[in-house]
Amino acid sequence: MIPLTINGKRHQADVSPDVPLLWVLRDHLHLTGTKFGCGEGLCGACTVHIDGKAEFSCQVAVGDVGERKITTIEGIAEDHPVKQAWIAEEVSQCGYCQPGQIMRAAALLAEHPDPGDAEIDAGMDPNLCRCGTYPRIRKAIRRAAGKAGRGGAA
Ligand code: FES
Numbered sequence: 234m235i236p237l238t239i240n241g242k243r244h245q246a247d248v249s250p251d252v253p254l255l256w257v258l259r260d261h262l263h264l265t266g267t268k269f270g271c272g273e274g275l276c277g278a279c280t281v282h283i284d285g286k287a288e289f290s291c292q293v294a295v296g297d298v299g300e301r302k303i304t305t306i307e308g309i310a311e312d313h314p315v316k317q318a319w320i321a322e323e324v325s326q327c328g329y330c331q332p333g334q335i336m337r338a339a340a341l342l343a344e345h346p347d348p349g350d351a352e353i354d355a356g357m358d359p360n361l362c363r364c365g366t367y368p369r370i371r372k373a374i375r376r377a378a379g380k381a382g383r384g385g386a387a
């Protein structure tokens with residue numbers, strides 16, 4: 234059994250330590266908000282936070298997580314400024330990439346509370362969107378920064 238702390242709760246995963254975290258989240262713990270895209274660290278659909286940093290969960294062996302805290306899209310409050318901004322800017326198209334985009338954006342804002350366009354583009358670069366929602370993602374991040382009262386342009 235591998236102990237994990239996910240969204241503030243302790244879990245035990247009955248899997249081999251080399252199984253990717255993404256598989257454990259979706260197939261064993263039924264936290265299906267985190268999406269499988271490429272499985273190869275190329276798309277960002279599987280992005281979660283590990284100790285607050287955005288990581289590709291398809292590239293992390295569950296046995297390497299240790300005591301670090303995992304947050305998935307289910308662990309982001311509905312009134313979180315990023316989720317609220319995503320709704321206000323109607324960012325989603327097909328929606329598939331969006332949980333990963335929101336996780337990446339939340340981690341970016343935690344590190345850079347008032348990001349400029351260049352910081353947003355660089356910070357969000359690992360996460361792809363086949364529907365091309367990038368302009369709305371940028372707007373939503375600026376809105377979320379403003380809502381959090383940190384001076385970003387809405
Ligand atoms: S599914 Fe993990 S980066 Fe694509």
Ligand code: FES
Pocket residue numbers: 325326327328329330331361362363364365366
């Ligand atoms: S909204 Fe469809 S892939 Fe991003």
